[in-house]
Amino acid sequence: MYDMRKIRNHIYGPIRSRRLGNSLGVDMVPHKTCSLDCVYCECGATTVHTIERREYIDTDAVINEIDGYLSDSPPPGCVTFGGSGEPTLHSGLGRIIKHLKERFPSQKLALLTNSTLLGDRGLREEILPCDLILPSLDAVTDKVFREINAPVAGIDCAGIINALTALSAEYRGQMWLEVFIAPGINDSDSDVVLFKEAIARINPARVQLNSLARKGTRETLAPAPIELLEGIARRLEPLPVEIVAMMK
Numbered sequence: 001m002y003d004m005r006k007i008r009n010h011i012y013g014p015i016r017s018r019r020l021g022n023s024l025g026v027d028m029v030p031h032k033t034c035s036l037d038c039v040y041c042e043c044g045a046t047t048v049h050t051i052e053r054r055e056y057i058d059t060d061a062v063i064n065e066i067d068g069y070l071s072d073s074p075p076p077g078c079v080t081f082g083g084s085g086e087p088t089l090h091s092g093l094g095r096i097i098k099h100l101k102e103r104f105p106s107q108k109l110a111l112l113t114n115s116t117l118l119g120d121r122g123l124r125e126e127i128l129p130c131d132l133i134l135p136s137l138d139a140v141t142d143k144v145f146r147e148i149n150a151p152v153a154g155i156d157c158a159g160i161i162n163a164l165t166a167l168s169a170e171y172r173g174q175m176w177l178e179v180f181i182a183p184g185i186n187d188s189d190s191d192v193v194l195f196k197e198a199i200a201r202i203n204p205a206r207v208q209l210n211s212l213a214r215k216g217t218r219e220t221l222a223p224a225p226i227e228l229l230e231g232i233a234r235r236l237e238p239l240p241v242e243i244v245a246m247m248k
């Protein structure tokens with residue numbers, strides 16, 4: 001997630017993002033409203049732990065802020081829905097995407113998502129106009145999923161992998177799948193084998209291995225050494241893997 005340099009209530013940046021370049025961020029939900037509570041979250045512990053989609057922030061207010069920025073500033077490389085919670089929880093996301101694609105057709109749109117709501121076919125349709133979707137998949141067993149991501153009850157790994165596979169088949173833009181490597185939690189031999197099978201099914205354009213860059217919510221969590229990331233990347237080949245953990 002991003003360095004939150006807010007310039008208005010709901011937008012921040014543009015900032016130089018490791019993965020996205022020059023990105024204007026849109027914070028779609030109140031601070032730490034999320035369906036997960038990840039050990040590596042740099043925004044702190046989740047305060048509203050929910051899977052409920054609703055209009056957490058006035059949709060027109062978000063549209064007005066983005067419109068205002070794009071109308072009188074140099075266009076950012078992309079407008080990115082992300083922030084300090086899970087953006088797909090906002091029920092107005094589809095309307096905002098549609099509006100921006102109509103009013104600023106050449107503006108690139110990106111979505112960061114933890115993937116937990118992608119089983120909702122209606123939501124998948126809402127996000128199809130985005131140019132880039134960056135979903136996360138940090139676990140391939142429910143035990144590890146609970147340890148690393150602490151999901152809301154009722155969400156499981158198989159459902160997320162099925163939803164990502166469905167999205168990938170429907171989507172015409174670029175999907176870059178992020179896998180956060182937590183040493184000692186999701187890096188066992190069997191995890192890597194299961195990741196390879198799941199990612200082959202999902203078939204993203206890129207697989208991005210990430211690791212801890214700033215302090216998360218678990219004190220003992222350490223960044224993955226580069227040797228560990230390189231070893232996992234080699235074992236995931238010929239999938240299109242890259243290591244983004246050390247990128248500036």
Ligand code: SF4
Nearest residue numbers: 034036037038041114
């Ligand atoms: S998905 Fe995880 S990293 Fe992202 S905001 Fe939620 S708790 Fe933080």
